[in-house]
Structure formats: C-alpha cells, structure tokens
Amino acid sequence: MPNALLNLTIRDKVKGGSMLPLSLFSLYHFTHGGQQILSSQSITINKNYILLLIVVFGGFLVFGFSENIKGPALPRMQADLSLDEMQIGLLLAFNSLGYLLACSFTGWLVRRAGMKFTTSLAFGSMALSGMFIYYAANYAALSTAYFLMYVGNGILEIALAILAARIFTKNTGTMMNLSHFFYGLSSTFAPIIAAALMGVNVFGPALGWRGMYMLMLTLTILPMLPGLFARYSGDEMKQEERISLKDYARDPVAWLIVAVLSFGVISELAVGGWLVNFLEKAYGWSSDASAGMLSAFFFCFMLARLLLGPVTDKIGYTMSLIILSACSGLCSIAAIIVGEPGAFLFALAGVGIAPIYPTVMALLAKRYRSAAxxxxxxxxxxxxxASVIGNFLIGAITEWTKHLFAYGELEEAGLIKGLQAGYLFIGICALLCSITSLLLYRMLRKRNEVL
Incomplete structure (x- = not known):
C-alpha cells in the first residue's frame, strides 16, 4: 500500500461516510486481511468485524475479572455468613461443576440458538448473578448465585472460543494469543481492584464484597451491547454439514490435542495455587516477596501472550507447542534443582506456558474450520x-512425599521435600505437554496436515 494512502480518511461504504479511527483500520487490515481499496478517496472497513472484536476482547476482559475477584472477597464472605472451611471448599467445588456443565452443552446451544443468543445468555446470566450475590442472605442463596455465575463463565469461555475461531481466519495464532492477553490482563489486576472497591464508600457504607460483585459483574453488559448489533457468520451452517461429536471423538488427533491442552493447563493453573505457598514454606520468603514473584510470573505470562502470537503463526502451531512448553517445564524443574538463587526461573516459566491455551485454540480453529x-x-x-484431577495429584504428591521424609526432627525437611516434589510435578506436566505435542506433530506430518 502506498504511504500516501495512510493519510486518507477511512469511510464506511455502507454507512455513507461515517468516520472510523485509523487505528481500527490498521487492526482490521492486520487481523482480517483488509478489503479492496475502491478509490483514492476512501478505504472500506467492515464495521461488523469491529463489533465482533469488541465482543471477543471485551468478553475475555470481563471473564478474567469474574473469575479472579473472589480472592479478596472469600474471607469477608466467610466472616459475614459464618462459613467454615468445608463450606468454602464445597462452594468452589460446586461452582467448578457448574462450569464443566456449561462447557458440555454450549456447543449444542450455539448450533441450536445461534451465537448471538448464546453470548447474550452468558453475559446476561453473569450480570444477573451479581445481583443475586448482592442480595444473598445465606449460604444456600450464595451457592446458587455463584453456581449461576460459573455457568455463565463456562458458556462464555466456549462461546468466545468458537466466535474467535470463526472470525480470526488470518493470523489466527496472533489473534488468539491477543484475545487471551485481555483475560490475563484483567486476571492480574482483578484482586487489586476488588480489594480497593470493597472499601469504597457509596452513599454512606462501603460497597463490601456484595457491592463489589454486583458492580464488577454488571460490567458484562458492556461487551454484550455491541454483540446485539453484530451479525454472526457460521450460524447458517446446516446440521448435515457439521461433524458429530461421535465422529470427532474417533479421530486420534482429537485425543492428542486434549492431552496437550490438559498438561499445559494443569501446569499453568497450578502456579497460581502453589507458587506462593512454596516460596513461603520452602524458602521462608515473606508473603509480600512471594506475592511479588507470583506477580512477576503473571507479568511474563501477559507479555508472552501479547508478543509471541506472531511467532506461533510464523513457525507453526504444533512446533510452537513443542518448544514453548518444553522451555516452561525446564525452567520450573531448573528452579527446583538450583534452589533459592534460581527462583526467578519460576517467573520465567510463564513465558513458555502462556501461549499454550490460545495456540491450541488456534490449532483447533484452523484444523476443524467447519466443526470448531x-x-x-x-x-x-x-x-x-483433567485439570481437576491434575490439581488433586499435585496435592497428593506433596502430602505423600512430606510423610515419606518427615520423621523425628525432620518434619520441616519432609515438608520442603513434599513441596519440591509437588512443584516438580508441575514442571513435568509442562514437559509432558511438549512430549504429547511432539507426538501430535509426528502424526500430523504423516498425514501431511502439519499446522
């Protein structure tokens, strides 16, 4: 494109000259291949694509908030409703069940009711759950409201993944990673924002955890609104043109992809639950120092999703999975072997593990375009x-190793050995992600289908 054209006014052909920012054109041209320049006086751009981008990016942003504001809120919920640890554990377990339940039927819902209805249902149920949480007077009411929120989260995750697979037809790896960058961004700042909001006074009393949840979950209306005015391609596909779940499950590649993603996500999610605990008990770090290292991990995590997407497009999705997951696993294992001086490697492991989930989504979008x-x-x-089982195994390995080495005066040494064994398993899961990715690469190469 000649440089002179960069200074042209961008006008929408359909709307007859409505102004659009140049930055939106640049993003559109990079992600969607752009459209033909019809004359020297105008550049056309698809406004519908911009609306769908807002739905995807905004959806992942509010998704990250809804999942990660619970940290500062749970202790206050526990105090206000007089809940014991078992009730908190059951609350979170019950919600995970709602999330998995939603994941299982969202694909069917998209096929039957369409993407617009499905995304609106997800955003709407999350906003409604915020109202229910605000008025929850007891444990049963809170559990019901939380269950509704996690059902909405599950619907939203699958719906956004399917929508992204439909619209990111070019530079898929880059755009998938960029989409999940917004999730990482909101996840990083969600606990800080939630803690600050709970202390904000509005017309007298502080918002507290109830007001904070209602306010934060109401934000889901924002990406819902442009979605109501957007057109969603793919809904018109006939049922006979789609692959059935039974036929899909017969493909061994599908099961290898499940293994790749499962090992990668176990390694990714486990860091948030175990790193601070490990640093405090194994190295005697303060809570602030340990939290700082976790923040460093998430910073590396976010940066990787923002910058490494083009790399995955360049060298291929399966090759990216092999290299990046191996780097993450080696960093985690090396951090344990080296000891406290190598603690920075815990944070560096975030660079390798961050692109795994969005890159697998890109692989699915490319390979199963008509059956995403x-x-x-x-x-x-x-x-x-698999991630639920994996987190259980980390705890079990830690406890078993602790008892194996803890006897007499060596009880503290046993605890350290247990924590090291548990974290080694996290690193091993990343290596297993790399190994299964290699098996996937070999299988796809035999079929001449490497992506």
Whole structure:
C-alpha cells in the first residue's frame, strides 16, 4: 500500500461516510486481511468485524475479572455468613461443576440458538448473578448465585472460543494469543481492584464484597451491547454439514490435542495455587516477596501472550507447542534443582506456558474450520476434568512425599521435600505437554496436515 494512502480518511461504504479511527483500520487490515481499496478517496472497513472484536476482547476482559475477584472477597464472605472451611471448599467445588456443565452443552446451544443468543445468555446470566450475590442472605442463596455465575463463565469461555475461531481466519495464532492477553490482563489486576472497591464508600457504607460483585459483574453488559448489533457468520451452517461429536471423538488427533491442552493447563493453573505457598514454606520468603514473584510470573505470562502470537503463526502451531512448553517445564524443574538463587526461573516459566491455551485454540480453529464448536467443546470439557484431577495429584504428591521424609526432627525437611516434589510435578506436566505435542506433530506430518 502506498504511504500516501495512510493519510486518507477511512469511510464506511455502507454507512455513507461515517468516520472510523485509523487505528481500527490498521487492526482490521492486520487481523482480517483488509478489503479492496475502491478509490483514492476512501478505504472500506467492515464495521461488523469491529463489533465482533469488541465482543471477543471485551468478553475475555470481563471473564478474567469474574473469575479472579473472589480472592479478596472469600474471607469477608466467610466472616459475614459464618462459613467454615468445608463450606468454602464445597462452594468452589460446586461452582467448578457448574462450569464443566456449561462447557458440555454450549456447543449444542450455539448450533441450536445461534451465537448471538448464546453470548447474550452468558453475559446476561453473569450480570444477573451479581445481583443475586448482592442480595444473598445465606449460604444456600450464595451457592446458587455463584453456581449461576460459573455457568455463565463456562458458556462464555466456549462461546468466545468458537466466535474467535470463526472470525480470526488470518493470523489466527496472533489473534488468539491477543484475545487471551485481555483475560490475563484483567486476571492480574482483578484482586487489586476488588480489594480497593470493597472499601469504597457509596452513599454512606462501603460497597463490601456484595457491592463489589454486583458492580464488577454488571460490567458484562458492556461487551454484550455491541454483540446485539453484530451479525454472526457460521450460524447458517446446516446440521448435515457439521461433524458429530461421535465422529470427532474417533479421530486420534482429537485425543492428542486434549492431552496437550490438559498438561499445559494443569501446569499453568497450578502456579497460581502453589507458587506462593512454596516460596513461603520452602524458602521462608515473606508473603509480600512471594506475592511479588507470583506477580512477576503473571507479568511474563501477559507479555508472552501479547508478543509471541506472531511467532506461533510464523513457525507453526504444533512446533510452537513443542518448544514453548518444553522451555516452561525446564525452567520450573531448573528452579527446583538450583534452589533459592534460581527462583526467578519460576517467573520465567510463564513465558513458555502462556501461549499454550490460545495456540491450541488456534490449532483447533484452523484444523476443524467447519466443526470448531464440536472440537472446542470436546477439548475444553475434557481439559476441565483433567485439570481437576491434575490439581488433586499435585496435592497428593506433596502430602505423600512430606510423610515419606518427615520423621523425628525432620518434619520441616519432609515438608520442603513434599513441596519440591509437588512443584516438580508441575514442571513435568509442562514437559509432558511438549512430549504429547511432539507426538501430535509426528502424526500430523504423516498425514501431511502439519499446522
């Protein structure tokens, strides 16, 4: 494109000259291949694509908030409603069940009711759950409201993944990583914002955890609104043109992809639950120092999703999975072997593990273009089950190793050994992600289908 054209006014052909920012044109041209320049006086741009971008990016942003504001809120919920630890554990377990349940039927819902209805239902149920949480007077009411929120989260995750697979037809790896960058961005700042909002006074009393939840979940209306005015391609596909779940499950590649994603997500999610605990108990770090290292991990995590997307497009999705997950696993294992001086490697592991989930989504979008809803639903649902098992195994390995080495005066040494064993398993999961990615690469190469 000649440089002179960069200074042209961008006008929408359909709307007859409505102004659009140049930055939106640049993003559109990079992500969607752009459109033909019809004359020297105008550049056309698809406004519908911009609306769908807002739905995807905004959806992942509010999704990250809804999942990660619970940290500062749970202790206050526990105090206000006089809940014990078992009730909190059951609350979170019950919600995970709602999330997995939603993941299992969202693909069917998209096929039956369409993407517009499905995304609106997800955003609407999350906003409604915020109201229910605000008025929850007891444990049963709170559990019901939380269950509704996690059902909305599950619907939203699958719907956004399917929508992204439909619209990111070019530079898919880059755009998938960029989409999940917004999730990482909101996840990083959600606990800080939630803690600050709970202390804000509005017309007298502080918002507290109830007001904070209602306010934050009401934000889901923002990406819902442009979605109501957008057109969604793919809904018109006939049922006979889609691949059935039964036929999809017969493909061994599908199961290898599940294994790749499961090992990667176990390694990714486990860091948030175990890193601070490890640093405090194994190295004697303060809570602030340990939290700082976790923040460094998430910073590396966010930066990787923002910058490494073009790399995955350049060298291929399966090759990216092999290299990046191996780097993450080696960093985690090396951090344990080196000891406290190598603690920075815990944060550096975030660079390798961050692109795994969005890159697998890009792989599914490219390989199963006409069956993305089936492929994503199948993969994410089984991944969710595997991640629950994986987190249980980390705890079990830690406890078993602790008791194995803890005897007499060596009880503290046993605890350290247990924590090291548990974290080694996190690193091993990343290596297993790399190994299964290599098996996937070899299988796809035999079929001449490497992506």
């Amino acid at each position: 809803d089936t492929a994503i639903t199948f993969t994410v649902t089984l991944m969710g089950i």
